[in-house]
Amino acid sequence: MDRRKIDVVLSTFLIIVSLIILTNDNLVEGGAESDLGSMFLPRVVAGLIILFSATIAIQSLLKLSKGTKIEGLELISTDGFSGILIYIGIFIVYWLAVPYVGFLVATPFIMIAVAILLGGRNWVPIIAMSVITPVLIDYGSKEFLRVYLPTWAF
Amino acid sequence: MFDNIISGFSSILAIGPILGIIAGVIIGIIFGAIPGISAIMAIAIILPMTFYVDPIIGITMLLAVYKAGIYGGSISAILINTPGAAASFLTAQDGHALTKAGKAGKALDMSLFASVTGEMLATLVLILVAAPISLISLQAGPIEKVFLLLFAFTVIGSMAGESLPRGLLSCCLGMLFAMVGMSTITGAARFTFGYTELMGGFTFTPMLIGILVMPEVFNVIKRRLVPHHEMTITHSPNPADNRISFKEFRSVFSTILKSSGIGTFVGALPGLGSSTAAFIAYGEAKRTAKKPEEYGKGSVEGIAAAESANNAVCGSSMIPMLTLSIPGDDVAALLMGAFLIHGLTPGPMIFFEHTETIYAIFAGFLITDLFLLVIARSGFKFFVKMASLRRYYIFPCVTVFAFTGAFTAGQNMDDILVLIAFTVMGYGMRLVGLNPAVFIIGFILTPFLEQNLDQAMSIVGTDYYLFFASPFSWVFIALSVFFVFSSMRVRRKTSNTSAQVEDKTA
Numbered sequence: 001m002d003r004r005k006i007d008v009v010l011s012t013f014l015i016i017v018s019l020i021i022l023t024n025d026n027l028v029e030g031g032a033e034s035d036l037g038s039m040f041l042p043r044v045v046a047g048l049i050i051l052f053s054a055t056i057a058i059q060s061l062l063k064l065s066k067g068t069k070i071e072g073l074e075l076i077s078t079d080g081f082s083g084i085l086i087y088i089g090i091f092i093v094y095w096l097a098v099p100y101v102g103f104l105v106a107t108p109f110i111m112i113a114v115a116i117l118l119g120g121r122n123w124v125p126i127i128a129m130s131v132i133t134p135v136l137i138d139y140g141s142k143e144f145l146r147v148y149l150p151t152w153a154f
Numbered sequence: 155m156f157d158n159i160i161s162g163f164s165s166i167l168a169i170g171p172i173l174g175i176i177a178g179v180i181i182g183i184i185f186g187a188i189p190g191i192s193a194i195m196a197i198a199i200i201l202p203m204t205f206y207v208d209p210i211i212g213i214t215m216l217l218a219v220y221k222a223g224i225y226g227g228s229i230s231a232i233l234i235n236t237p238g239a240a241a242s243f244l245t246a247q248d249g250h251a252l253t254k255a256g257k258a259g260k261a262l263d264m265s266l267f268a269s270v271t272g273e274m275l276a277t278l279v280l281i282l283v284a285a286p287i288s289l290i291s292l293q294a295g296p297i298e299k300v301f302l303l304l305f306a307f308t309v310i311g312s313m314a315g316e317s318l319p320r321g322l323l324s325c326c327l328g329m330l331f332a333m334v335g336m337s338t339i340t341g342a343a344r345f346t347f348g349y350t351e352l353m354g355g356f357t358f359t360p361m362l363i364g365i366l367v368m369p370e371v372f373n374v375i376k377r378r379l380v381p382h383h384e385m386t387i388t389h390s391p392n393p394a395d396n397r398i399s400f401k402e403f404r405s406v407f408s409t410i411l412k413s414s415g416i417g418t419f420v421g422a423l424p425g426l427g428s429s430t431a432a433f434i435a436y437g438e439a440k441r442t443a444k445k446p447e448e449y450g451k452g453s454v455e456g457i458a459a460a461e462s463a464n465n466a467v468c469g470s471s472m473i474p475m476l477t478l479s480i481p482g483d484d485v486a487a488l489l490m491g492a493f494l495i496h497g498l499t500p501g502p503m504i505f506f507e508h509t510e511t512i513y514a515i516f517a518g519f520l521i522t523d524l525f526l527l528v529i530a531r532s533g534f535k536f537f538v539k540m541a542s543l544r545r546y547y548i549f550p551c552v553t554v555f556a557f558t559g560a561f562t563a564g565q566n567m568d569d570i571l572v573l574i575a576f577t578v579m580g581y582g583m584r585l586v587g588l589n590p591a592v593f594i595i596g597f598i599l600t601p602f603l604e605q606n607l608d609q610a611m612s613i614v615g616t617d618y619y620l621f622f623a624s625p626f627s628w629v630f631i632a633l634s635v636f637f638v639f640s641s642m643r644v645r646r647k648t649s650n651t652s653a654q655v656e657d658k659t660a
Contacts, residue, residue: 014323028344032340036608041329048326052322073587083375094553095567095570114550118545144206145205146206147561
């Protein structure tokens, strides 16, 4: 993937967001009067974001228009991206499941899923690890940190 | 100061802090030695566990993880030519060459002794220098602090980013995210879009784990088809090849001293970090070596130079943080967050408001070196075995620890959403060349900037020229300009050199 194209899209997005920050007064609600004002610093930062984003976009656009060869860091390798998407999916399922089924029930399945994703096929140690780790974490959190992890909600 | 140091030692020499240090050293070495996991990842995962203990125990444990993690990076570098930490890249060259020659024990010993010596010397400098500098920085008022913070943003953004605009953009994005939620000055709700959950801003721990830790997990998953490398310590039939003799250590001691000095100096400058220190010290050691041709092919002196310099950074990177409230690199930023969570605001006042705690932490810093020496020396085989664990055992655990860490911070499932969002963002930032560490530094320092800017505005009123009345202001403006231009020059020089090399090879 050509990073220069992403640079142009991302910079355009950041410039639009910064312009909204610079022009929209509804982004701040309430607050007391002060010498500085609540939106002074955000607007200064937005101005700087426009400056730096534009610099990046112009550099990338120039390279694209000249047809310059892609250099090392400008080439984003997409090999293995499917694994990342699956991992994000697993994490989202984890986030959604824990409030309902609890930490102790959800975690072993998630650990096994991640282990399989990483090529694990030694079932006995993987299952043992997936059961023991959440039990230890739950016990440690409760006893030492006084943090109660979510439990079965039904 | 001497009384404070003694009192610090008496506070640290208790069961709690010592157990914290031991646990920190073990965790740090294991995490540092595992390729794909860095010291910063270990600190971020351990951080939530320290919330509920005394700051002396919690902070010293995190510092022990940091020191041991940087050292641990050299184990995988030496044994399988895969640096556990970026700073161990040079150690990998010489260390792995020695491993292939059956002298892994010698390389591991040299790395350990050089690391501990470098760390200890830098820690002594930290203890001796931090308090006097803090006395000077106490003279700074809000106006000077504004320029100091602007200097920090400029230096870190320009030195640490892939390019100048990308580094500074990373910093600005961090600043923007820091302004989400209720303003500490006016009490106004900014960028909350009516969501009350955003009033408190983004929770620091999940954001930190998301930006700095989880993208590393993504990298491992992306490379999941790359074969696993088993680590083994090669042994030579000649016992002298399996260890470092006192004579050998003495012969490289001057290199260690010089490299530690370089590491300490580089570490004290914001934005450079341990990799830069290792490269400079290695280059200097090679330049002055009697046998420079051995460097990169199994030079014990080369390992000593790189390791002492990169470990010296651990101590000295705390100097700008503790004296000026400026974290010099990503780990220092993380530690600054830990200090803040524990109710200690890093800065010159810490030496007066929390004298006992800060000197206890310093004492813990020194004691950590001794524990690192003993634990690492006696447990090489254990650490190598732990670091050789297959990734499908390690990363499911990392996932769960990240989840638990993010939840523990606020005991709120929304924080897990913050973790997921910032994980994706952190990985995306790496892909487009933005620097997540600079983002975090921008995020941490912005509230201080806004507070000081507001106070400075109250002082100057409409007489804006007063901003430039103090010589400090001009000094920091000049330094900022200098760093930006020198960074641009270095980058131009580097790109010209690499272009020439490419032309020659073509």
